[in-house]
Amino acid sequence: MDIKFDRFAAVLFLVIGILFIIGSKNLTSSSYGSVVGPDIFPFILGIALALLSIRLFIETLRGQRYKFGKKEKLDYKPFLIILVATLIYVLTLETIGYVITTFIFLFVCFQAMERGKIIKSLIISACFSGIVYFLFVEVLKGTLPGWPVWI
Known part of the structure; x- marks a missing residue:
């Protein structure tokens, strides 16, 4: 710190x-x-x-x-994974749609931060992307990129 x-x-x-x-x-x-x-x-x-x-x-x-004498080692790999995932998320949001891209983005970020716990990451990613889409589009009457045309 x-x-x-x-x-x-x-x-x-x-x-x-x-x-x-x-x-x-x-x-x-x-x-x-x-x-x-x-x-x-x-x-x-x-x-x-x-x-x-x-x-x-x-x-x-x-x-x-408080004085901390020991410096922490910086971990660049998760940062780079999340940075690349963010760029891909931004580039594919309109074509693939909010729910799918947000689900994949969150899952990749959760796995980059903490390996393992795949089921937990899947559940949280799916619930978050689905609930936010429902609240924003249905409750608040906003607009988000929907599902891809091929679905």
């Missing part, structure tokens, strides 16, 4: 969160055929990012009295 890096990251993410909140106000509040507008997600994301960065900053102030 590097206190200086965490403190710098907290301030940087706080600024990014505030910029997301300000930027979301410049977006239109509704889109054609949808009750939920494109400004909602960036606004909520900005609030979450700002609140989490404030918490990180507070934790770095509390953790300053």
Whole structure:
């Protein structure tokens, strides 16, 4: 744990969160055929990012009295797997659809972070992608890329 890096990251993410909140106000509040507008997600994301960065900053102030002599080894392999999975997710979201791409993306990320527990990863990935799709499309009357044409 590097206190200086965490403190710098907290301030940087706080600024990014505030910029997301300000930027979301410049977006239109509704889109054609949808009750939920494109400004909602960036606004909520900005609030979450700002609140989490404030918490990180507070934790770095509390953790300053503890000194960690041993540096942790950075593990790049899961990071690269998740980065590639994110790029593939973004490129295939429109063609394959939200539910399938989100399910595969979450499953790959869970397996990259913690090998094994395949059944648990499958259940969580399926439930999350299905429930979020249902809530956003059916309850909030929003739009997400549906199922692929060939299904």
